[in-house]
Amino acid sequence: MSAAGSEEKRSLEVAEAAREGEWRRPSFVKAMFMGQLQPELLFPFPEQDAADRAAGDEILAQVREFLAKNLDADRIDRTGNIPKPLIAGLAKLGLFGIKIPKEYGGLGLSQINYNRIIHLVSSHCASTAVFLSAHQSIGVPQPLKMFGTPEQKQTYLPRLAAGAISAFALTEPGVGSDPSRMSTRAVRSEDGESWILNGEKLWITNGPIAELLIVMARTNDPEADKPEITAFIVEGDSPGLERVHRCDFMGLKGLRNGLLRFTDVRVPAENVLGGVGEGLRLALITLNTGRLTLPAACAAAMKQALAIAVDFGNSRCQWGAPVGHHEAVAAKIARMSADIFAVDSLTWLTSAMADGGTQDIRLEAAMAKLYCTEALWRCTDDAVQVRGGRGYETADSLRGRGEAPVPTERMLRDARINLIIEGTSEIMHLFIAREALDAHLKVAGMSGATGKMDIKSAAAYYAKWYPLLWLPRAAVLKSVDLPFALKVHFWYLERATRRLARDLFHMMLRHRQGLQKKQRVLARLVDSGAELFAMAAVLARALSPGAPPGADKLADLFCRQARRRLNRLHRAVYFNDDGRDYRLAREILAGQYPWLEENILSTWKEQDSGS
The missing domain is CATH 1.10.540.10 (Acyl-CoA dehydrogenase/oxidase, N-terminal domain)
Incomplete structure (x- = not known):
């Protein structure tokens, strides 16, 4: 095995070891990937006490x-x-x-x-x-x-x-999302009463001003095959803790985020959180809950973007009519509204799931984060486009020349980070795919992150399971009483759930254990699951007694649009250019197309520190 292959295997094994344990509680999304629609987990839509x-x-x-x-x-x-x-x-x-x-x-x-x-x-x-x-x-x-x-x-x-400000220090300059390469270390002091912490952490929000921090560090031999990662509670004024640099970003300009350096920082032994070696698991479980905040933030920003677009659509006239009456702009406003209803529904559904504590929501939280942050980016981009030049102009500039200081430009800059923080969209696709594959891997007898398939075991199970994926489940179809306009979408939801499981099974047969490396195929399957989860959420909310006026119309529009996206994703699972794309990208990375970078000035290359 090549060095790169060994490193990849090691990284996968570390991530696998840190995953949450058995699925002891039901999960709506997990069941979807097995072809089972379980409406009882969403219907009736949970109302706040x-x-x-x-x-x-x-x-x-x-x-x-x-x-x-x-x-x-x-x-x-x-x-x-x-x-x-x-x-x-x-x-x-x-x-x-x-x-x-x-x-x-x-x-x-x-x-x-x-x-x-x-x-x-x-x-x-x-x-x-x-x-x-x-x-x-x-x-x-x-x-x-x-x-x-x-x-x-x-x-x-x-x-x-x-009011003591806190931060969570996990990411490192050369590590990103790969915990197997974590270099920050903590070693026990000779008297055993403390740990000595050394290393650097990057992009730590609130880090430059934090009074208390959770710091992740490796606590075993750096030459060991698998790192033992431990979480420590660290005082912000500890000797040896240095705030090296405050980072400046495209958006979120008010954020205090930076590079932290730990040089022989002494941490009391009683400040180990969750036990020695439990740090990565602690981090992943914390992120599961932390991700629930992002849908709420996305919903709020999207509503503000819609308010801005509606105001401009009504007040700005072009070619004899308000711009909102022109079909191209009206289509944007309709799409924004439908997406807002979906994001809002996912926000309060997953929040209620967290409060209820009866379901395993690791997949639901991750899917809500993925879906809502992508929807936010589309929505703010549309708001900028609707306002045209005024959307691109800063609020201060608008104010300076006598117009209302509408912050569309700032909102777009602020929105972009949500596709990156707490797991990039790419990482979310892989995380969701791995969790969704869990039941299939167990059926197939595949152990760990790179195990081989047990063909006989898989065949015995799937010989009974697979044919049922082609048959409608009457009990499920009758379990929810919806108006006919929405019932047809529920019927589609049930069919598409079975189709999703078939697609996943077909890809397992085609790629075997190599499926875990087919990131674009997995991403399409995950995106399909996210669309189905969003459809289920809006249908449940539209049926709720507490549904807002017009919820049925918004649910109908969203489901129509989601169905078109789902049909495109389904086709792309089987018919795509993934192989050609990858081969060409490798050739470009190898320098075979230098003319693609001709006649440009790249001063940053001369200043690159090699990071």
Whole structure:
């Protein structure tokens, strides 16, 4: 095996070892990939408890008033700074401990109410929303709640709820999403009472100002085949902890994000979180919950984008009519509206699933993150296009020449990062595909990340399972009572779920264990699953007694559009240019087409540090 092949195998084995354990609770998405539609897991659409909603309404009213008076989003974008008085005000409102239990000084609110707050903040200022979310969705509070000892919780949760800013330090300059190459190390001190931490962490949101951090480090021999990764609670003022650089990005200009360096940082032994060697598993489980915030933030930004497009569509006249009355613009507004309904439905569905605790939502959370962030990018791009030159112009420039300071340009810049943070779209495709394949791999007797297929075992199972994928399931079709206009979409949903499982099975037969390397095939299957999950969510919400007016029309439009996308994805699974694309890309990477880069000036190559 080549060195590159050995490295890939090692990386896959590390990721495999860190996965969550057995599926002990039902999962709607997992069942879909086995060809089973389980509407009882989504229907009826979960409604927020009245008392829980009242608790959320009370804090939301306070937050709305505070934001309107104190948060100047354009100023934050311009100056690159969230003012300290604003941070103090957010802390006073309790927004640093939204989900921290009241016994530790937090608000003790549900996931739904947490997301309602992040939704409101996101609609006005993405930098502030990410600042708050990074602190408690993936910062210290969430993993501490889930994995901390009683002593750790008593020590740190009150500080965090009162306003101690936190961060989560996992990524490294040369590692990215590959934990097998993590270089930050922690070794036990001679007296055994502490760990000595050395290394660097990159792109750590809130890192430059964090009072407390979760830091992931390797705690075994660097020459060992598999790294033992451990999570540590680290004080922000620890000697040897250096804030080396603050990163500046396309958007989220107010974010404090940077490069951190640890040089002989001493961490008390009691600050190990979750146990030695449990760090990567802790990180993955934390990210599962943390990803639930992104759909709420996406929904808010999309609603703001729609409000901007509708306002301009009504007020701006071209060629004798408002621009919104022209078919090309109207199509964008219709698509934005349908996508918003889907993203909003996924947001509150997955939030309720998290609060309910009766389902395994690792796939649902990942799919919601993937689907909603992609939809947000389309939506903000459409809003910029609808406003034309005014969409591309900054709010400050618009204000300077006497027009309303509509922040469309800022929203587009801020939206782009969502396809990257907490797992890029590409990583989400691979993560979802691996989890979705889990049941099939067990049936096929394939062990680990690169095991071989047990043909006899697979044949015995699939000989009974596969024929059923061609037969409609009458009990499922009769289980949900929908108006006829939506019932036809539910029937399609049931058929397409069986088709998805067939497509996956066919690709397993074609590629065997090599399927896990067919990233584009897997991505199409995952995208198909995401479209089906979104369809199920909008149909369930449209049927809900609490559905907003016009929900049936939006659900119908979304399902029509989703069905067209699904049919294209299905065809592309079998008929595509993946092989040609890959071969040509390798030739280009090998320098066989130097003329493609002729007559350009690339000064950055001369300044490249080799990273």
